[in-house]
Amino acid sequence: MGGFADKDQIMFNIHDLVYDSQHNTEFETGWEAMLQRFSLHHDEWLVVMYNERHRWVPCYLKPYFWAGMSTTQRSESINAFFDEYVHSKTSLKQFVDQYGRALRKKVENEFQADGLSLTKMIPCVTSFAIEKQVQGVYTIAKFKEFQTQLVDQLYCYVIPMMDGKTYEVKENRVINGFDKSWTFMVEYDISTSKGMCSCHLFEFRGILCRHFLMVALRYQVKVLPDSYILPRWRRDIKRAYTRVKINYDGWITTVEQERFDKLCTTFETLANTIADDPEKCKNVMVWLERQLEQHKPAPPCHSSICGVLTPLPVPESSVHAEVPQQIYNPKSAKRKGAPKKKSFEGASGKGKIQVKAKCAQ
Template identity: 45%
Template sequence: MDDGTVGVQESSDMCISSDDDGIKQQNERSAELEHEHSEAQPDALVAKPELGMAFDTENEVREYYIKYAKAKGFGVTRRSSHSDDNGQLKYLTLSCSRYGKTQSKSRNMLKPNPTAGIGCKAKINIARGPDGKLHLSTAILDHNHTLSPQKSRLFRCNKKLDFHVKRRLELNDRAGIRVNKNFNSFVVAADGHDNLTFGEKNCRNFLEKTRRLKLGSGDAEAVRDYFVKMQSANPNFFSVMDVDDESRLRNVFWADARSRAVYESFHDVITFDTTYLMNKYDMPFACFVGVNHHGHSVLLGCALLSNEDTATFVWLFQAWLTCMSNRRPKAIITDQAKAIQNGVEEVFPESRYRWCLWHIMKKIPEKLGGYDEYDHIKVAIGNAVYDSLTITEFEVAWMHMLEKYCLADNEWLKGLYEHRHRWVPAFVKDAFWAGMSTTQRSESMNAFFDGYVNAKTTLKHFVTQYENALRDKVEKENIADFNSFYSTIPCITRFDIEKQFQSAYTNSKFKEFQEELTDIMYCDRKLIQKQGAIATYEITEDLLIDKEKGWRKDIVYHVYFNEEEFEVKCSCRRFEFRGILCRHILCVLTHMKIKEVPPQYIHDRWKKNVERKHNFIRCTYGGMEDTPVAKRFDRLCESFYPIAEIGAMSDASCNSLTEKLHALKIEYSSNSISENDKNQVGTQEDAPSDGKTTSKTILSPIPVRCAGRPPSLRKESKVDKLIRQANDKKKKAEQRDKKKAEQ
């Protein structure tokens, strides 16, 4: 009979018997297993299909047959259906999922993909009768394959995610919990995989769909819509998107209202870094990072760049400067890249500018590893850079190193010496850098994002995960504020000066002060000159170089102290560099019985009560994109939890509550949703983006390669791959033509 024809099975048992006795025996055995399984699961007892069964809706038919199939051990698929001009269902065929015979779509004939179709005839036909109900008109119950009720949960028709599961998956995903751990929480709660109606792949598919639909269809369009939404939530949200002549996204920069307010309080020192490659377009993630009063990294804006040339960095720095009301930073640290240097010199000409020391020192093996005396050269450079307290000491040590190892002609060292004022500590320690000698602040911020994004992260998923990451940063600052407000770190000495800093500094900075104070025990003090109120001391510090080998070294510092004007300086210049009085100065002050230092030596930067406008700005990080349905669902769950706690106290209360909830379920299920409610029920992706003001489409960026990264970290883009393949084919064709011509 044709699948679309309504017919009546003539056999009294409504079954077409199988010619294969082995299959029948296997099915009988499966029935026995089904019976054993149904004893453990009473819901598995479902009446077999019979002619004349009536159903009100298509969903009712599907639910019944799927439930029957699950008890028997086979899958169900919708085979065919037909509706009239009014959209009313006339007939429907549901069959075993192994009906028909499918062909493998594998391109490699030696590696065919598995197929499920083996021509199984089992099915039911449903037709609408004169009474308007759906009646079962055909039922073929025999299968030509083995049935397995124990495996029923793995069929696609039996896998479903209810609203509660979807809600938990989405919330856990926003919290940065990986999918495998997210799924395992359901496994543990259900006491095993057998009790779940879904698998890990279903969870992954749902989350991928949620991420795709949450912000729109295209990556660039989604990012733009996200920025519009954030600006509507807070007008101080700032964003700029740079597109080319083809309306393709090139660069994007954004900073939220809180980051802009943070910069007002901590605009003295920033670091900028682009060494973080994070998404499928190979766009470097560039971030501006500062330091708050606890010494924590704070984000001051970030960008995704399609190139790393001078023009791109000039565009980015100007966008950031505009965002920060044209208030230039006093000092900035970046990588050694020439393009970044050009951009900084053009946009921030008045700012103190230095290079990341770590990036320079790590290049030594690459640049000088070929020399026979490399090990000695490396030590000599380290001594010249780190041990030189004055510019003169560095100049002497550097020239001696060049002469001793015949390195005067090395171009890399020539370039470093020419720009020594940008990276050598002896040249830069006269300015305040908040203790930062490298761009490790930016790199630590990048590492912080590693828990939320990876190499496959799309642009639209990144902006939401970015919110989750920064929300944690904000919470850490709130906790640090609370700890400094609520608790006090005890003093470890009897010096009055320690109590002064204890009451002024945040806990983290007071700990740094205490470390300097306790280290005065390793310092030997000697007065070498005194003229009236001015005294000069020689401080010899016993410094531990290698704890395991016990290597120690004496380093000599000089402290200038004007007792009359209370002016104190040390040759290490740690206070100028970090804003914390060094152990050498403290060694002199404690010797002079100083009980209190003037305000200029208590850096406002590290005070507990430093003025911070961003504390009064509502944080928009991680704003939940909740639909009205989701909000109502959460509200009901909050109401149900206390009742569930009471009901769980005993079997009697649990059973009573379960019965009442079941009655409520029937009552609310029978009452259809009113048209007014239907209009209010909607999904997030159905709603138009807030504030979408332009219909011009912005295309996603083309995958690009970024300068300054080793080839091993680069991924060949699709465009590059196609070009390479075309060139290879062209070369091969030319070679073949050449051979033919020679022959």
Template identity: 45%
Template sequence: MDEEIWSGSSSEGINEINIENEMEETENVEVEPENVEVETEDPKVGMMFKSSDEVYEYYATYGKKNGFAVSKKNCKKGGDGEKKYITLACTRARKAIIKTSNPVKLRPQTRTGCKACINAILQPDGMWLLRSLVLEHNHKMSPTKSRFFKQNRILEPHVKRRFELNDRAGIRMNKNFTSLVLEAGGREKLSYLEKDCRNHIDKVHCLRLEEGDATAMYNYFVKMQGDNSDFFYVLDLDGNGRLQNVFWADARSRATFKEFGDVVTFDTTYLVNKYDMPFAPFVGVNHHGQSTLLGCGLISHEDTETFTWLFQSWLACMSGFPPNTIITDQDKAMKKATQIVFPNARHRWCLWHIMKKLPEQLRGYKEYEAIKFGIQNAVYDSLTTEEFEENWGKFIEEYQLHSNDWLLRLYEERHRWVPAFVKDIFWTGMSTTQRSESMHAFFDGYINSKTTLKQFVEQYENAMAKKVENENGEKFNSLNSYIPCITQYPFEKQFQNAYTIAKFKEFQQEVVGKIYCNLSLCSEDLNFSVYEVSEDVPFGESLRLATFTVYLKEDSSETNCSCQLFEFRGIVCRHQIAVLMKKRIHHMPDKYILRRWNKNVKRCHTKVHISYDNSSIKPKARRYDKMFNVFNEVADLATSCDNKCDKVVEQLRELKGELKEEVDVVSGSNKFGSMSTQNA
């Protein structure tokens, strides 16, 4: 690279990230101070209300502040048909009722038998008395996630009207919604979610580097770094000062790397043929199994020099800490750059990219279909490296493919892509770079054929805000619902209490998969046992019997299986579970409850507050938006009849006259002042 403009995240240099490393355990009530209302006082026996509706509004507001939703549990009426007594309860009251025709595909449950409630009774004077209450809840609560509860999500009439008009004008939903987010000052200020808007309205690709984009992007990055010193960017310029490549990562992405930077995928192929500057994201997987962005770039070339520059920029951004493992496609330039910048990282090739090349490389053979089946059998159905060697050799020999250079090169690099060779270490279960592809598709929804480079970077904010919202939604679901256990074994309850819903589902599938297994004891001594577990595993459209070896240490209850699922995905396998059940070991050792999938850990990246939605709003625009929202609320109340409408219009005209007089007075005094100055 000829010239570079480096801008790190602090005055100490680009390698410093001022983010706290220590993690905290989640308390029973998650407290994040911003945006939590504190006006509603706690319920007390003896409180009086004007109506039953007022009782409900009060308790619902209290629930919103404290992180739970409210339902009407009980209501008694008198002989006149009027309400006399009401009970309002937490929506997680009562016990879960599991209704399903498939016992191994259970839906998340929210009910926990929570006893929190209030009881109110009608008094002779028409007032409602709060007679009794229970304040304690038996579940965790998250006040900052209260807006996800259905009762707190309200789509006002003026919002519906606005979406309808914008939809008719051809404005896409994400821009439509983002405009409301900007007006409100953030997603957390809205009383509805984007999916509520999408439910109301039933529902690129060329980046062009235009003149002035480099300067505009530089100014944009400087502003973002001014808002948060941990924002990181690098601009790579050629000898004539023209922008060649760019890399950036916000503070949240940098903090996310500390949590989920162990396994990274990198891929540019999705956008190679659509964009003048390929989009190059670094993507990880969070504890919910979602894709999470760890930084991204826009590059002008796909050669070793460019990839080396990009990888070095990313490494500097992450304080010099490389990933443990990285997945890319077969690109030679990527491979060389990876060896230069990440020499100690385990490098894998994307299996999907390799297998999709079969038609291109082998279609010319008369026995193509049989050859393809032979390759798929060797790759997907070989459970060990020895089995792969045997199966690969068979189809090579049978179809005389010894001279095929492409297959020869694949075989020489088999340790980089064949599942049997790579499952010995942790990859979060990823076999392809589908994470990068899904991230591309995610950003694709925020650009169109006229998007400039500067606009792309600005749209990045909106896309990231949506990613944060998705993660918050999954966090809310994991804290406020659960998948019921399907067995009585305590170790299943262990994982239910510890893991996010997505990861507990994966573990539960292994519990279910135990029914396909049979085991027998091979050897046993004082503290060490070896079991052979046979399992019916899929083979094409049928099943075949496979054998796995499980080693058990009696004193610590630790197990190790030859299938290496735990090493590869971080999920205890069905073979280990079968042995534990056989030995009547009902408590799983702590080493198998991974922090990485734990829903109760307070993650450092969630502490990083990013104002994605309102970073550029000026004071005048803020004041306008504040008034505009109130005007809309008044209009909603006044549209029911002509009298209300006329009253509002009359008062607005009076207010307009008063404000105009004030403006005229100020304008006149300014004019007089300027004239006096001129005369002086």
């Protein structure tokens, strides 16, 4: 783009198209208008970028769940993950050693965050019942994200449409000294308290957006539907991956992980034994499905619905976690036998220093 006199204006247009377009058609129409305005139809770089638009333009990615992470953020997060452990001159052996330390630190931070969510409660910033509901369910990090969306309603206002199910939400902000405004369309069903916003924040990050919340609170919604509280963000959920054995430098092996390993080993042995026999496989599958049905876990209870916020149990993994052994100097003990002689005692150690005075002649 360096050969164009209007380079800055072109990049400004591309930035607005990428981050302000809510729909695919809006982006494509704006892109074509930009090419016409600056005569860019034959620019090879722009042609390649446009052909790959479904891989990097947010409006193509937002309808799908990415936990809020874009392609560039994924690479940046990996780089940041290893920043403290490797550099450009790190050897292969050093990388392998540091990789284990980095993973160990990651696991340690996750256990600390889980423990904090189990023992700490962030205060509400509003008196809305839905915030109280989410406070007792979400982890600390996700509850803060929800609070941000709840507070950001201050920048929005709702315009009901004629059909009674669609709402136009306008958002106004001042960014870098300039007024910016956006328009979002929210489809909302009053009977089910469910809907969808054109910003696709919930589909993309799993957190309800301020536009949807504003429409829901317009109808004094007290409880959010269960479908809007994803299990992955809950503080009381039992995450299956925590049962997988993590053993970097022998740092942690829990009782629960040992049981999980034994079950996996037994199931693997059984599968290898009967894999070639269709009848045996069928019988074992029937038995396993019956066991799964009998041991199906009870669904978690929303604290706000139950009316009482019960203390959450400390996971067994945090009780039985092993810590690396630290080697200290042995404790000193009194020696047997006579004590050390003082330096002013004689070589024999029996008598005091004797001074012989010579008589003056």
